[in-house]
Amino acid sequence: MPFKVVETAAADEQGAANAGWHLHYAQMSAGQFRGRLVEADLAGVQVYEEYMNTRIEQYYQAPQDALVFSFDMADASLYLLDASTQNLWITPENYREIAVVVQQDRLGARQLNPLFEELLLTPLRSAHGGLFMRWLSATLGQMAEAADTDPGAAEHLTLQLVDDCLFVLEQSSQAQQGSTIRRVRQHRRIVQRVQDLVSAYPTEHFSAVQLADCAGASFPQLRMAFAECVGMAPTAWLRMRRLNLARQALLRARPGETTVADVAMRYSFWHLGRFAEAYRALFLESPSQTLAAGIS
Structure with a gap:
């Protein structure tokens, strides 16, 4: 079973260490960056725990043909992602995340109902989510200390993870109301348009007016979108x-x-x-x- 523990000293190194993702990391608060990634590949299910001490800009797209159950360990929120999910945000300092990346064929007959698409990137909370997150973090720590893992035990863990993630999802409730979710999605679209522009012209210095124009938004809308989705x-x-x-x-x-x-x-x-x-x-x-x- 492939297993790795990576200690990093730069934001871009941290982003490159996470296999299978399209990632851009950039440091957004002062300090000497320190990061850690613990990752296990369980044949169709990837599990990882990530820690970063400074604020980090993350722009990411989830792996193809996968469903991602991502837990923010600060508030025990579950975020559901799939290959269509792209997002730009800035983490808090001392950010910890633990995630389970499940290949679609591992879901078998338990493919998610299309209604779950409404839950993508929506904070979901339940008591079960907090318990599962802490158990999974402890399990990864034990695996990191073990010399090897029995293949039979790894397969059993894989099946348990898929079942547990789907159970947590079923037990979770949306932490936001429908009107708030619609507003956040609109703000994410504004941020995405700005991200597309500055990625196409990385050396340019755009004014706030230019950024608002490219996003098809007013300056107050642009400011609110970045305050909510990016944090600055x-x-x-x-x-x-x-x-x-x-x-x-x-x-x-x-x-x-x-x-x-x-x-x-x-x-x-x-x-x-x-x-x-x-x-x-x-x-x-x-x-x-x-x-x-x-x-x-």
Whole structure:
């Protein structure tokens, strides 16, 4: 049974460590990033627990042909995802998540009713969810300490996980009313349009008006959408995003290939002193230190 424990020191390393997902991670609060991923592959069912100490922007799409039961360990909420699910949000600090990724063929005759599509990315809560989440975290910890796992026991655990996840889903209730769910979905669409724009033009510095225009929203709507779905103002989010892209460019640079000024201006930071100050505040090192580390 493939099993891994990965300790990471950068947000992009954390994102790359999670197999099967389309992920983008970027650091959104100051500090030296520390992350941990514990992952088990149980032949058709992937189980993982993730920890990250700083706030992280996550933009993700769930694996193909899979149903994901994701538990936010802060408030014991269950989030249901499938391959159609795309989402951009920013985690709190010291974020922990535990998830079960079930291949559709593992569900067999228990394929979900289409009505469950209404539950995608909706916080679901139940007493059973909290108990299951804690049990699964303890089980993963025991597996991490064991030298190996009996194949028969692994198969039994796989079947139990599928049954338990479906039971928790059936016992859960929506934590939001219908009007709130509709508003959140509208806000997610606004955020998605902005994400598509800035992904297509990663070096551009867009104004809030430009972002609102591309999203087909007013500025107050844009601000509310980002406050609810991302947790920060759109211009602050965009600035953090460009700082992360600049960091990746500095780390990838080869000797004599570029300078800090080249990278800063590539990502629309025209005042080098302010760029260096903002960069150090976020990553606790200067851009020149990152450049030196990347080429050493």
